[in-house]
Amino acid sequence: MRDLFLRCLTDTDCRLPASIASFHRTPFSMALYLVLPDLLLAIVLAFGLQLRFRVVFYLLFSYACISGLQYTTGDKFQDYSAGSTLGGQFFTAMHLLLFAEPLTEYRHREDKDDPRGRSLWRRTIWSWRIIHSPRGLGWNYEVCVTLTACLVSPIPLTPCYSSQVSNIPPRPLPCSKWTFIRSRVLQIIRFFLLIDLAQSYIHTNTLFTNPPVNATITSQGWLLQMISGAAWMSAAYAGMSMNYCIFAIIGVGLGLSKPENWPDTFGTWKHAYTVRNFWGKFWHQMIRRYVTPIGKFVCRQLGFKPGTWLSSYTQLYVAFSISAILHCFGDAMVGPAYLGASFPFFVYQACGITFEDIMIHIFKRMGVQGTPRINETIGYIWVAFWMTFSLPWYIDWAVNAGLGRSEVLPFSPVRYVLRSALLI
Numbered sequence: 001m002r003d004l005f006l007r008c009l010t011d012t013d014c015r016l017p018a019s020i021a022s023f024h025r026t027p028f029s030m031a032l033y034l035v036l037p038d039l040l041l042a043i044v045l046a047f048g049l050q051l052r053f054r055v056v057f058y059l060l061f062s063y064a065c066i067s068g069l070q071y072t073t074g075d076k077f078q079d080y081s082a083g084s085t086l087g088g089q090f091f092t093a094m095h096l097l098l099f100a101e102p103l104t105e106y107r108h109r110e111d112k113d114d115p116r117g118r119s120l121w122r123r124t125i126w127s128w129r130i131i132h133s134p135r136g137l138g139w140n141y142e143v144c145v146t147l148t149a150c151l152v153s154p155i156p157l158t159p160c161y162s163s164q165v166s167n168i169p170p171r172p173l174p175c176s177k178w179t180f181i182r183s184r185v186l187q188i189i190r191f192f193l194l195i196d197l198a199q200s201y202i203h204t205n206t207l208f209t210n211p212p213v214n215a216t217i218t219s220q221g222w223l224l225q226m227i228s229g230a231a232w233m234s235a236a237y238a239g240m241s242m243n244y245c246i247f248a249i250i251g252v253g254l255g256l257s258k259p260e261n262w263p264d265t266f267g268t269w270k271h272a273y274t275v276r277n278f279w280g281k282f283w284h285q286m287i288r289r290y291v292t293p294i295g296k297f298v299c300r301q302l303g304f305k306p307g308t309w310l311s312s313y314t315q316l317y318v319a320f321s322i323s324a325i326l327h328c329f330g331d332a333m334v335g336p337a338y339l340g341a342s343f344p345f346f347v348y349q350a351c352g353i354t355f356e357d358i359m360i361h362i363f364k365r366m367g368v369q370g371t372p373r374i375n376e377t378i379g380y381i382w383v384a385f386w387m388t389f390s391l392p393w394y395i396d397w398a399v400n401a402g403l404g405r406s407e408v409l410p411f412s413p414v415r416y417v418l419r420s421a422l423l424i
Contacts, residue, residue: 033068046123077406083333087326095290180259208404229391273379
């Protein structure tokens with residue numbers, strides 16, 4: 001066992017095949033398929049075109065997103081991330097082009113004039129900021145109340161910004177640029193080590209590095225299934241958080257943004273005592289901007305009245321279906337054979353929330369009550385059980401596809417320490 005552990009720490013053959021296996025495909029161009037479409041979308045939004053022209057551009061934009069899936073970054077894990085990013089662009093463009101008119105509807109708290117009267121260059125920069133403000137920080141679509149009165153005026157009125165924005169972590173307190181940068185550097189180090197710990201576990205578990213046919217994390221028992229799921233999701237959590245901190249440092253360091261405009265990517269764990277809260281309050285809220293209006297649109301087309309249970313659960317299932325489709329872009333970029341592999345996991349999360357809501361309703365009707373501490377403790381146990389139970393739908397296909405052999409970090413301090421300790 002010790003020899004096998006050392007081999008996974010030192011043998012490059014145990015870690016690199018996921019990269020080598022993708023070299024026969026044409027390299028993915030980030031500039032061509034991520035940066036350029038992003039810029040063109042900002043320009044089109046800046047023109048404020050009529051709907052029929054926006055539809056035509058959206059079809060072209062969608063074609064570019066889908067076309068990018070045929071290429072590879074050279075690493076399957078990075079392919080999945082890049083493909084999911086293309087999926088995010090696909091739905092961001094859908095929302096901004098088909099479900100909204102940013103020049104007419106959106107305003108930033110720092111806007112002093114109507115953006116429609118600005119030069120094309122300034123409108124393009126303004127639109128680009130909207131594209132990259134999925135949580136609407138500082139924008140009127142950040143607010144949970146109706147802002148119709150603020151939007152109909154040709155000169156934007158002062159929106160009624162709320163200090164209690166739903167499900168967005170608290171903003172950092174105003175501070176100097178260097179204080180903020182120092183705090184984010186420390187966070188980057190922390191997230192780097194968390195990724196390294198998770199990756200070290202993954203790369204010393206032969207189920208990930210040398211999976212058998214039809215491998216599943218359930219094959220190693222419930223305890224390791226829980227640990228494997230936690231490691232896989234921790235790497236994703238820390239990776240997104242670390243990248244966010246890097247962008248925060250760049251934005252604040254160059255004077256393009258203020259520290260208080262960079263709240264944490266994720267919420268606090270204390271809210272994750274239900275599956276609904278896990279996804280709605282703890283997990284990042286980067287896709288809420290487009291899943292909400294699309295869900296409401298579907299409800300209107302089906303004739304469901306707002307506030308009814310039919311409307312609520314339709315929006316729930318639409319939201320998770322959109323998230324599932326978004327991640328299917330990542331599946332397709334890993335390989336056409338894996339298209340749709342991520343879909344079941346995300347739809348089953350909506351099923352889990354539905355079951356959870358039913359059980360909560362039954363217990364309330366029965367008059368079963370506990371103290372908040374007891375209720376939350378039971379809730380944490382339930383969420384841990386549900387995520388351990390459902391994560392194989394998300395992880396198993398990725399293990400079989402070879403994503404477990406990918407190296408996320410350029411070097412591993414944790415494995416260096418472990419290797420040194422075991423060799424002594």
